Amino acid sequence: MKKNIIIIGSGLSGPLLSTILSKNSDLQISVFERSSDPRKINKFSGRSINLALSRRGIEALKYAGVYDKHFESLLIPMHGRSIHSIDGEITFQPYGNKDEHYINSVSRLEINKALMSYAEKMGNVDIKFDMQCKQIDLLNKKLHIQNQTIDIDCPVIGADGYRSIVSKNISEITNTELDYVNIEHSYKELTIGPKNGEYQLDPNSLHIWPRRDMMMIALPNLDYSFTCTLFMKSSGKNSFEDINDNQKLYTFFEQNFNDTIPLIENLENDFFENPTGKLIGLRVPIWTCEDKGLSIGDAAHATVPFYGQGMNASFEDCHIFGQMYREKFSGNWAALFSEFYHSRKKDADALLDLSLDNYRVMRNDVLDEKHIKKQKLSFQLNNDFPDYFIPLYTMVSFTTIPYATALERGYIQDKILDELINVNDIYDKQKSEKLIFKYLTPIGNI
Numbered sequence: 001m002k003k004n005i006i007i008i009g010s011g012l013s014g015p016l017l018s019t020i021l022s023k024n025s026d027l028q029i030s031v032f033e034r035s036s037d038p039r040k041i042n043k044f045s046g047r048s049i050n051l052a053l054s055r056r057g058i059e060a061l062k063y064a065g066v067y068d069k070h071f072e073s074l075l076i077p078m079h080g081r082s083i084h085s086i087d088g089e090i091t092f093q094p095y096g097n098k099d100e101h102y103i104n105s106v107s108r109l110e111i112n113k114a115l116m117s118y119a120e121k122m123g124n125v126d127i128k129f130d131m132q133c134k135q136i137d138l139l140n141k142k143l144h145i146q147n148q149t150i151d152i153d154c155p156v157i158g159a160d161g162y163r164s165i166v167s168k169n170i171s172e173i174t175n176t177e178l179d180y181v182n183i184e185h186s187y188k189e190l191t192i193g194p195k196n197g198e199y200q201l202d203p204n205s206l207h208i209w210p211r212r213d214m215m216m217i218a219l220p221n222l223d224y225s226f227t228c229t230l231f232m233k234s235s236g237k238n239s240f241e242d243i244n245d246n247q248k249l250y251t252f253f254e255q256n257f258n259d260t261i262p263l264i265e266n267l268e269n270d271f272f273e274n275p276t277g278k279l280i281g282l283r284v285p286i287w288t289c290e291d292k293g294l295s296i297g298d299a300a301h302a303t304v305p306f307y308g309q310g311m312n313a314s315f316e317d318c319h320i321f322g323q324m325y326r327e328k329f330s331g332n333w334a335a336l337f338s339e340f341y342h343s344r345k346k347d348a349d350a351l352l353d354l355s356l357d358n359y360r361v362m363r364n365d366v367l368d369e370k371h372i373k374k375q376k377l378s379f380q381l382n383n384d385f386p387d388y389f390i391p392l393y394t395m396v397s398f399t400t401i402p403y404a405t406a407l408e409r410g411y412i413q414d415k416i417l418d419e420l421i422n423v424n425d426i427y428d429k430q431k432s433e434k435l436i437f438k439y440l441t442p443i444g445n446i
């Protein structure tokens with residue numbers, strides 16, 4: 001007889017997890033999604049329009065067997081950051097020191113649609129749309145869905161995002177508090193359309209307008225447009241609340257993002273009509289409830305978007321959980337859930353710390369000479385000591401080194417860089433070797 005599983009949420013992690021688990025033919029997977037099927041209504045109400053996909057996400061997609069030619073055709077490689085200075089000058093900072101060190105811009109809608117179709121093709125995955133799960137009671141095995149309450153006779157996995165009802169119920173059961181990390185900045189999306197059927201900026205980089213206490217970024221789309229995301233304070237001077245008429249909007253843009261005014265055709269409309277999104281991080285203390293429930297993806301660990309890793313980490317969850325199921329499951333769901341949670345929790349916490357820190361790097365540090373020098377030196381050290389020194393951004397985006405290890409080593413490496421960086425730009429290989437061998441253990445050039 002088949003073993004049933006319920007997954008709540010068919011966003012990014014729900015359908016990928018379904019596809020991975022469906023390879024086990026003894027499983028029958030039901031997915032409940034509150035929204036309508038985006039392949040049928042052609043309207044999407046999710047968050048950000050496009051996302052950066054990197055190594056961890058790609059490894060998970062490959063493991064699921066969905067990283068095929070169609071999937072690759074959805075991706076636009078971005079090899080580094082194009083930094084737009086306040087007077088319109090553009091400089092390029094590469095993401096890494098190897099050709100394969102690039103991230104990929106991808107449409108959230110397209111990736112979501114593709115993942116749903118792959119999942120449904122498996123035969124033992126049934127996605128039920130327009131099914132909002134209003135409440136769950138894991139201990140008493142009840143799920144309140146639409147207007148009815150159903151009895152649950154199987155494990156439930158919450159892939160229902162940062163407002164997860166599964167995580168909420170687990171926190172009630174375990175008497176723990178969901179720790180929402182609110183930062184005082186919000187975001188808004190604006191569009192740079194195509195001009196004469198062409199991109200108006202280089203499509204193979206992630207564009208940043210760093211302005212110390214705020215920033216704008218732009219990622220390319222396949223239709224020759226860019227989606228810009230403006231991050232700044234929610235209230236106070238120079239904030240979303242503060243800019244409340246056209247005159248203030250144009251004065252603000254002239255002062256801060258002047259080169260984008262001719263590029264963003266519908267600036268007023270985009271700014272005043274598009275929603276202002278909140279930036280939310282979430283630490284969920286406990287992700288499991290016996291053999292009854294587990295939270296995964298943003299439901300377990302939402303992060304702020306500054307490392308472009310929320311989706312990648314969620315996909316990595318699916319990959320790791322799928323591997324554990326395949327290699328270790330012996331009928332004991334509680335043991336599997338617990339092992340997954342214990343193996344993953346510290347990495348989820350580390351990712352939030354890394355992401356919060358990278359906001360400062362993107363809006364501020366990229367402008368500083370010292371940061372640029374340290375970045376160049378870190379590439380040099382990686383070339384000379386590849387088994388020991390891997391730049392932090394590389395560890396996070398281009399390897400599968402656990403986030404907690406990346407955070408820890410990144411901290412040590414930063415101290416080494418601080419000690420090595422000197423005014424006359426002369427690279428001291430001997431001193432570097434001494435410090436690296438003293439403070440770092442080999443990790444391999446993964």
Ligand SMILES: Cc1cc2nc3c(=O)[nH]c(=O)nc-3n(C[C@H](O)[C@H](O)[C@H](O)COP(=O)(O)OP(=O)(O)OC[C@H]3O[C@@H](n4cnc5c(N)ncnc54)[C@H](O)[C@@H]3O)c2cc1C
Pocket residue numbers: 008009010011012013014032033034035047048050051052053131132133134159160161162163164165187229277296297298299303305307308309310311312313314
């Ligand atoms: C502005 C912004 C930019 C980002 N950029 C990046 C990036 O560049 N790279 C990256 O890796 N990550 C990025 N992220 C993070 C990424 O969006 C999330 O980490 C990712 O969406 C998590 O996937 P998920 O499936 O866990 O949750 P979600 O994608 O939120 O999916 C949850 C699903 O559950 C459904 N649902 C929720 N509640 C219920 C319910 N009660 N009943 C039924 N269904 C329900 C929702 O409708 C949704 O379909 C960004 C996030 C933001 C906000």
